[in-house]
Amino acid sequence: MRKLFLSGILTFIFTITVFAQLKHTIVKGETLYSISKKYQVTPEEIIKLNPEIKKGLKENVIITIPVKSKKEYFSSDNKSKFIKNEYVVQTGETLYAISRKLGVSVDELIKNNPVAKNGISPGQKLTYLILNKTGTTEKFTVKKEIPLMYKIQAKETKYSLSKKFDISISELERLNPHIKSDVKTGDTIRLTEKIELPKSSKIIVVNKNGTDHFFDYTVQSGETLYSISKKNNVAIEKIIEKNPSVTQGLSTGFVLKLPLVEGKQLAKNKDSVTGNKRKVNLLETVNFSKERNLVLLMPFNINRIENDSTKTKIEYLKSDKFLNITLDFYAGALKAIDSAKVLGLPIKVKVFDAESSKYSSNVISIIKNNDFSTTDLVIGPFTNSFVETAGELLMDKNIPIISPLMKDGGKGGKNVFYAMPSEDIQREELFNYLKSKSDAIFAIHSSARTSLSAYIANKVTGVKSYSFNDKGILDFTTLKAQLVKGKKNFIILDSDKIMQVLSAVNQLIGFKKEFDIQLVVTEFNDALDFEDVTIKKLASLKLLYPSAIRENDSKEALNFASAYRKDNKVMPNQYATRGFDVTFDAILRMCQENGFSATVDEVETEQIESQFNYVNNNNRGVYMLYYNDDLTIKQAK
Structure with a gap:
């Protein structure tokens, strides 16, 4: 287990993170199906360990999530370098989800299972390989991580730098023409010209003459030259110029070299025609010369746990959902901080235990008794009311405060930002998407549910509504x-009535013979988990829904998952990935020339599973996802 990155946090915090993956606390709006998707197990497997949920899911109840064992096949001499394993595909799983579970890349899975290139299906057996640690004595060299930029320290020379970072003096001088005579303390130099960020499919590369900027772009399923050119604001002619082979056609997974758009200043990133923000790579505009200070207010409640003689730390883990969420988020945040430091971003980080519960927090005491005069950004605590208290106390210093997890909207001041799209925002963005695609929009309501029907009646035009009567007809x-x-x-x-949902799904499937129909839900409920409402039926109707997170099977996402597992011995769950996304995005934004607040009106960004598009201090970064025919989840364009 890794050592503590920051002082002041007890060792047990990292130790118990491992066990947090085995428990799940049910939150509002979750269904058995949605939970099974999160952990890539079947609903039946969850019910087997938690029979009480047959009667329904209850908010805040902690359930056990099964962990699958691996079947190993040893060679006769047990000395081969790799052991062949076998995995059975579960309903709804994707290659990316399986790769994260098994800790191997998608490419490796396809290499060992060529038929998987055309899609996978439940019950299919996949072969994968793991290193046979008992049968080999081969030594592997671990490549040293080199930061992108580095600030020269006192008494350092070109020779000592070359030894420290395993780079030749001639290469140092080529990357930094200004140091050919000598290096000076405080100077910032470049140590590498290729950066791989665990955040998106884009890798920024600078060629050897230092003038031609381009990035690697991986072609997604269904994309065309036209859609790629529009998405990345690059002319088709420029794409062909860099990639002549595309004239023969595109294939999913092919890597294109795309030139970066000129004019990366933040003020020019807004689309002049539509007013929409463009997604950008903020690393390109980082100010490496100005140090920034980040504060994390994490509700660990260490004092309460240490002083409670009635419970052990493991018992706290089993019963305290708030602690589990906090630890997972914090582990992800640490990976973001590690990544920032590897990239040479000039940041310092302080962590305080906000000791928050539902009704109390020591946020006021922390801010009153510590110097926040040089703080550039604060993340946390996790409850909106305490985030807003921190915002009020730091308003005069104009320090941005981020509420990282709460789904309900807040009422903070101009310096308080909400990183999680609220349910209202997700619903608004869904209707914006629907209306941008078609004016043939219909709604079917249960007579017992009035919230959405009232919303449509008062705020949405052009939607024709129909309701089941009191008898469910x-x-x-x-x-x-x-x-x-x-x-x-x-x-x-x-509707959350099983027979109503089943009736509607079956009728709509019948209508598909004559009409182009897509089923839409604003949120999941238990009726969608009913055994007769199969995933296959929902996929045939391309079930569409809004989501604050996406599935990401890019190389960078897999790299993040692999690095997280190396440190924490488990794969990252949704809270850990959220911790990385919120923290890394905040760091990149605060390291801009004019700080975090200057970016919110100008740019939209995307990390591993989340996108950040702040409008009036609320994140409107919402994905539209749908069930594809092959039972995978895709992002709607």
Whole structure:
């Protein structure tokens, strides 16, 4: 287990992070199906360990998540370098999800299972390899991580730098023409010209003459030259110029060299025609010469745990969902801080135990008794009310405060930012997306559910609504008469009644013979987990829904998962990945020339699973996801 990165946090925090992956605390809106998707197990496997949930899921209840064992096949002499393992694909799993679970790359899975290149299906057996640690004595050299930029310390010379970073003096001079005579204390130099960020599919590269900037872009399923050119604001002619082979056609997974758009200043990043923000790589505009200070207010509650004689630390882990979430988030945040330091970002970090519970926190005491005059950004604590208290206390210093996890919107001052898109924002963005694609939008409501129908009636125009009567019956013939041929017909289903959902799904599948239909939900509920409402049926209707997170099978996402597992002995869950995303994005933003606040009105960014598009201090970075025919989840364009 890794050593503590920052002082002041007890050793047990990192030790118990390992066990946090085995428990899950049910949150509002979750269903058995959505939980099974998160942990890549089947609903039946979860029920087997938690039979009480057959009666339904209850908010804040902690359940056990099964961990699958691996079947090992040893060679006869047990000395081969690798051991062949076998894995059975579960319903709804993707190659990316399986690769994260097994700790191997998607490319390796396809290499060992060529048929998987065309898709996978439940029950299919996949072969993968792991290192046979007992049968080999081969030594492996660990490559030293070299930061992008480095600030020269007192008494350092070109010779000592070359030894420290395993780089030749001639290479140092080529990357830094200004040091050919000598190096000076305090100077910032470049140590590498290729950067791999665990955040998106883009890798920034600077060629040897230092003038031609471009990045690697991995072609996604269904993309064309036109869609790629629009997405990255690059002319098709420029793409062909860098990649002549594309004239023969594109294939999923192919890596293109795309030139970066000129004019990377933040003020020029806003689309002049649509007013939309462009997604950018903020590393390109980092100010490496100005040190920045980050503060994390983490609700560890160490004093309470240490002084409680009635519970052991492990018992706290089993019962305290807040502590589990905190530890996972913090572990992800540490990986973000590590990544920032490897990249040479000039940051210092302080961590305080905010000792927060539902009704109390020592945030006021922390701010009153510590010097925040040089602080550039604060992340946490996790409860909006305490985040807003911190915002009020630091308002006069104009220090941005980020609420990292709460899904409900807040009412903080101008310096308080909400990183998690609220349920209202997700719903708004869903309707914005639907209306941008078609004007044939219909809604089917349960008579017992009025929230969405009221929202549509008061805030959304052009949606035709239909309701099940008190007996649970709806006249689908009337609905069918309103469907439009030649257009996408979006059908929003708002019901948690099993028979109503089943009836609607079956009727809509029947309508697909004549109409282009896509089923839409604003949130998941237990009725969608009913055994007769199969994933196959939902996939046939391309079930569409809004989400604050996405599935990401890029090389960078896999690198992050691998690095996290190396440090923590488990794969990152949603809170750990969220900890990385929020923290790394905040660091990049605060390291801009004019700091965090200057970026929020100008740029949109994307990390491992999340995107950040702050509008009026609220993140509107919402994904539109849908079930594909092959039972995988795709991002709608």
